[in-house]
Each structure stands twice: as C-alpha cells, then as structure tokens.
Amino acid sequence: xxxxxxxxxxxxxxxxxxxxxxxxxxxxxxxxxxxxxxxxxxxxxxxxxxxxxxxxxxxxxxxxxxxxxxxxxxxxxxxxxxxxxxxxxxxxxxxxxxxxxxxxxxxxxxxxxxxxxxxxxxxxxxxxxxxxxxxxxxxxxxxxxxxxxxxxxxxxxxxxxxxxxxxxxxxxxxxxxxxxxxxxxxxxxxxxxxxxxxxxxxxxxxxxxxxxxxxxxxxxxxxxxxxxxxxxxxxxxxxxxxxxxxxxxxxxxxxxxxxxxxxxxxxxxxxxxxxxxxxxxxxxxxxxxxxxxxxxxxxxxxxxxxxxxxxxxxxxxxxxxxxxxxxxxxxxxxxxxxxxxxxxxxxx
Numbered sequence: 001x002x003x004x005x006x007x008x009x010x011x012x013x014x015x016x017x018x019x020x021x022x023x024x025x026x027x028x029x030x031x032x033x034x035x036x037x038x039x040x041x042x043x044x045x046x047x048x049x050x051x052x053x054x055x056x057x058x059x060x061x062x063x064x065x066x067x068x069x070x071x072x073x074x075x076x077x078x079x080x081x082x083x084x085x086x087x088x089x090x091x092x093x094x095x096x097x098x099x100x101x102x103x104x105x106x107x108x109x110x111x112x113x114x115x116x117x118x119x120x121x122x123x124x125x126x127x128x129x130x131x132x133x134x135x136x137x138x139x140x141x142x143x144x145x146x147x148x149x150x151x152x153x154x155x156x157x158x159x160x161x162x163x164x165x166x167x168x169x170x171x172x173x174x175x176x177x178x179x180x181x182x183x184x185x186x187x188x189x190x191x192x193x194x195x196x197x198x199x200x201x202x203x204x205x206x207x208x209x210x211x212x213x214x215x216x217x218x219x220x221x222x223x224x225x226x227x228x229x230x231x232x233x234x235x236x237x238x239x240x241x242x243x244x245x246x247x248x249x250x251x252x253x254x255x256x257x258x259x260x261x262x263x264x265x266x267x268x269x270x271x272x273x274x275x276x277x278x279x280x281x282x283x284x285x286x287x288x289x290x291x292x293x294x295x296x297x298x299x300x301x302x303x304x305x306x307x308x309x310x311x312x313x314x315x316x317x318x319x320x321x322x323x324x325x326x327x328x329x330x331x332x333x334x335x336x337x338x339x340x341x342x343x344x345x346x347x348x
Contacts, residue, residue, distance in 0.1 A: 007091075044098045050099070051260075055086075055264050063080065105226075231247060294339060
C-alpha cells in the first residue's frame with residue numbers, strides 16, 4: 001500500500017509547540033478546506049483503509065514546561081520534541097489518517113492520588129511524588145482525611161478501609177506503587193487542555209477531512225487512578241461492588257480499524273498501560289490483530305524527575321514486550337509505506 005507524504009502547511013510553527021496559545025479557528029478552517037481541494041484530499045468517510053490515530057493525554061499538564069507533570073524525559077525537552085514530530089506526522093499524513101482519538105486525563109481536587117486524600121497525625125498531607133505503602137497505612141503514618149467523607153458520600157471508616165484496600169490492589173497489580181501525584185489535568189483548568197499546536201493540527205485535520213475527533217475522557221473517579229483509557233486501575237470496591245467499568249467502546253473502535261497508530265504521554269504510564277490493556281484485550285479477541293498496532297516511539301517520553309524517579313528503562317522493557325507480542329515500534333519520520341506489514345494489512 002503506497003501512501004505519499006504531503007507537505008507541512010505553512011502555519012505550523014515548531015517553535016510554538018512548547019507554549020500555550022489560542023488557535024485561530026476561522027483562518028485554519030478556511031485554509032484546511034483550500035488545502036483539501038489543492039491536494040485532492042477526500043472525505044474520511046470514504047476511506048477504504050481506515051487508520052486511527054490514538055493520542056494519549058497530549059495535554060498541557062504533561063507537555064508544556066513548568067506545568068504540573070511535564071514529561072521531560074532524560075533530555076529535558078521530551079514532550080515538546082515529541083509533539084513537534086507528532087504535529088508534522090499529522091500534517092504529512094492528513095489524507096491517510098481516517099480518525100483522531102485524543103484521550104483526556106481529567107481530574108478533580110479530591111481524588112485518592114492527590115495529597116488532600118491523606119493526612120498524618122499532625123494533619124499534614126504527603127508531598128507530591130510520595131510513595132504510599134501498605135505498611136505506611138497499617139502503621140498509621142498516613143490515614144484517610146476524614147474531612148472528605150461527607151463530600152465523597154462515604155464514612156470515615158470506609159475511607160480508611162478503602163485506603164488500605166487501594167494500596168494492596170496496586171501492589172498486587174504489579175504495575176506501579178501507590179504514588180501521590182501533583183494536582184494535574186484539573187477539569188476546567190489550562191493544564192487540562194490539549195497542547196495548542198496539537199489541537200490546531202487535529203482541528204485542521206477535522207475540517208480538511210470532514211470528520212470529528214473522538215475525544216475520550218478518563219480519570220474522574222475519586223477512588224482510582226486511571227492510567228489506561230481502556231480501564232481504571234481498580235474496578236471494584238472492598239466489598240466487590242463495581243467501582244468503574246472498562247471502556248468497551250474504545251476497544252471496539254480500535255478493533256474495527258485497519259491500523260491503529262499510538263502516541264502521547266507518558267511512555268512509562270498512560271501510554272504504556274493503555275497499550276498493555278489493548279494487547280491483553282486484543283489477544284483475547286483475536287491475536288492476529290496485534291500486528292495492526294503501530295507505536296510512534298519518537299512521539300512519547302517516560303517520566304523522569306532527576307534525583308527522584310526515572311522510568312526510562314522500565315518503559316523500554318514494557319515497549320520491548322509489545323514488540324515481542326507482534327506490535328510495531330516505528331518512527332514518525334519514517335514513511336508509513338515502509339512500516340512493517342503496512343502493505344499487507346487487511347481486515348480480519
């Protein structure tokens with residue numbers, strides 16, 4: 001399957017990717033329609049080969065320097081560099097990308113992974129990036145903040161029970177420890193919004209191809225982290241009652257496309273566990289489908305906080321596992337036509 005590259009539109013300014021600004025929708029819309037005419041770009045609904053671009057949490061809170069959880073990687077400029085390449089990829093393959101699917105990490109102040117949820121005997125809250133262990137809770141170093149009980153519609157006793165249960169569930173999952181994150185991706189805040197340059201690229205794509213971006217919100221549940229868009233970390237409460245559900249709609253969407261291209265932040269967390277869940281679910285459905293998943297490894301970076309945490313090697317191991325399972329690790333700068341298996345992909 002031959003897919004030619006388009007030129008990158010003149011409005012794209014790489015130097016602006018690391019900043020927040022207002023997208024000029026009116027001018028971009030007019031330009032996108034003219035771009036479609038000039039380059040003979042058809043409506044997305046007429047695509048015979050359907051390519052889905054899944055963008056995991058490409059939001060200011062993770063991608064703009066000095067924002068709450070900027071994913072710097074070891075280079076210090078990780079997410080900014082990733083998004084420059086991502087925008088170029090979107091524009092170059094505007095005519096080949098059938099649908100864009102951005103996920104939006106979405107939080108409120110009172111959530112289990114925020115400092116306010118826990119206190120010690122002095123009424124102090126844990127600092128961001130504190131690891132909370134089962135032993136910490138059993139020994140009373142951290143306990144549930146009783147002041148939140150009424151708002152969360154629970155009793156203080158249940159809050160303490162849940163805290164211990166949550167720490168155990170995360171430990172048993174084998175993913176990551178129970179970590180206190182800085183307040184981030186707050187609904188209604190600037191950090192929650194998509195990176196301006198990426199938003200502009202997705203808007204331009206939508207107008208040029210007469211299609212809608214399919215946004216998926218995740219992370220609002222106060223009682224669980226939600227790294228993967230396909231499902232939360234904890235799905236049942238201590239009594240076994242449903243707490244949150246898996247995103248079957250997203251899974252079905254990904255299964256129905258001919259190719260799924262994945263990028264976003266952070267490689268070590270939300271990207272890694274979205275792909276991990278996708279791998280598990282797809283293998284259970286039809287193991288052949290893993291071969292139509294392409295991961296833009298140059299459009300994602302791991303969480304690195306110098307002197308505190310560095311998930312580079314851990315995320316590399318996870319990505320190698322994806323490749324061993326049959327998924328493809330590719331670069332956005334390589335022609336799509338050269339990607340492994342792209343010329344032979346067919347619907348199952």
